Amino acid sequence: MAVPKRSTLKLTKRIVERLKVERKDAIFWDRDLAGFGVRVHATGRKLYIVQSRGPAGLKRVTLGRVGTETVDVRRREAAVVIDRIKRGEVPIPPEPEPEPTVADLAERCLEKYVPVRCKPSTAKNYRLAIRHHILPALGEKALKDVGPEDVTALHYELRDRPAAANQATWVLSRMFKLAENWGMVPPGRRPTRHARQYRGTSRERFLTPEEYRHLGATLTRLEAEGSMMPSAVAAIRLLMLTGCRSDEILNLKWDDVDRTARVLRLRDSKTGPRMVPLTGPVLKVLDGIEREDGVSWILRGGKAGTRLACLSWHWRRIKQETGLHDVRVHDLRHSYASRALALGEGLPAIGRLLGHVRVSTTAKYAHLVRDAEKTAAARTGDSIGAQIVPGRAEAA
Structure with a gap:
């Protein structure tokens, strides 16, 4: 057993x-009693x-969790x-296996599930919710x-931050589902089953x-x-022309461009591999990008061999230049x-273009369909009404 690097202090x-x-686990050793930490x-x-x-x-030997006894005890x-250890005796009588805690579950979730199953942005949300909200509570x-x-208490405590409250309870629900799968709690033992979310304020x-x-x-x-940067300009144009997510565009490589099939092959999309139609305007943008020998990234970064990391700074500049601050x-x-709907495309087709797995994700655009239908109905009704309703022609 390797002896860890010692950090000693008076434990109170x-x-x-x-x-x-x-990031990493650490041991803090007691200054008064060598070997206690x-x-x-x-x-x-x-x-x-x-x-x-x-x-x-x-x-x-593990003595127990902090909080169950005082430091002096x-x-x-x-x-x-x-x-007992120095005399070669059994160091401590066997104790019953302690009940797994939320911290135990969180540790296993962050070590075994999140790095393997979650995209970086989702993993970040898990870590933030667990460390800042779930563990303290x-x-x-x-x-x-x-x-x-x-x-309910956790959710209410975050009432001033409804998005964080909803995220925390969602992550906690997922954690308990994993706990069922791992045998840490009996099936059906999920306290989040009937948790209510704050109504979204989607903008x-x-x-x-x-x-x-x-x-x-x-x-x-x-x-x-x-x-x-030419890469930033090209990235924004590609986002406008494809409806892709930022990471999907920033991670593009030249091998992802299939000119024969006229598609972009997104190998690591949020919802899994998918193909995006390679339209004429998209091809024109790609053809305008200068390629660098030995570099596979389409959108190169400021340093040789790197890709454009993010668009935050460039987009702030765009907002200042255009006045589109919101x-x-x-x-x-x-x-x-929205433009696809205005051109008459249906929700299923738009869902496929955007890479949505669930129809419910695309359904948030349904009100745009209804608005378009109302506008079309009004135009049609006015056109016919002008010919068959007395007084309509004069009013028109």
Whole structure:
């Protein structure tokens, strides 16, 4: 067993409560009793431990979770255990396996599930929800003791941040589903089953034809002036022309361009591999990008061999230049869907273009269909009414 690098300090209740680590687990050793310490996990879980060398070599024993006993009690227990180890005796009587806690589940989720099954943006949401909201509220609670009232309390505590509240309860629900799969709780033991979410305050913003023209002219001007990276200009144009997500465009490689089949092959899309039609305007943008020998990325970054990492800074510049201060990069995707609807495309076709797996995801654009239908009905009704309803022609 490798001996960890020692960080010693006087362990007190206040000190132990404040101990935390960012990425890797760490052990903080007591200055007064050699071999007594606290192991702090990145998930926030803390355990009192003992480490000492006896006739059989180095042994490490877990005394229990922080919070179940005082530091002084654990220090006295540690002294007894250290003495037993040095005399070659069994260091501590076997204890019943402790009930798994929310912190235990969070640790396993972050180690075994999130890195393997989640995209980077989703993984970030998991980590934020777990570390900032779930663990502080429920970390030391046994899974079997978490009830609907705890979920409701967590959700209510974040009432001033409804998006964070909904995210936290969604992540907690997923964690308990995994706990069922891993045998940590009995099937059906999910306290989040009937949790209610705060009503969304989704902000819809679609570019008008005039705004499209203004944005296009601004990109052309910045490109001609050389005051914006060519890769950034091309990326924004591709987002406008395809309705793709930012990461899907930024991760494009030249091998993804299939000119024979006239498609872009997105190998690592949020919803899995998919193909995007390669239209004439998209081809024109791609043909205008200068290729660099040995570089597979279509949208190159500022350093040799790298790709364009993000559009945040470039988009802030665009908003300043155009005055479109309330438009986000993702609104280009919404605008693409809106334009497709205006041209008569149905929701199923638009869902396929956007790479939606569930119809419900595309359904948020349904009101645009209804608006278009109302406009069409009004035009049609006015046209017929002018000919058959007395007085309509004069009014028109």
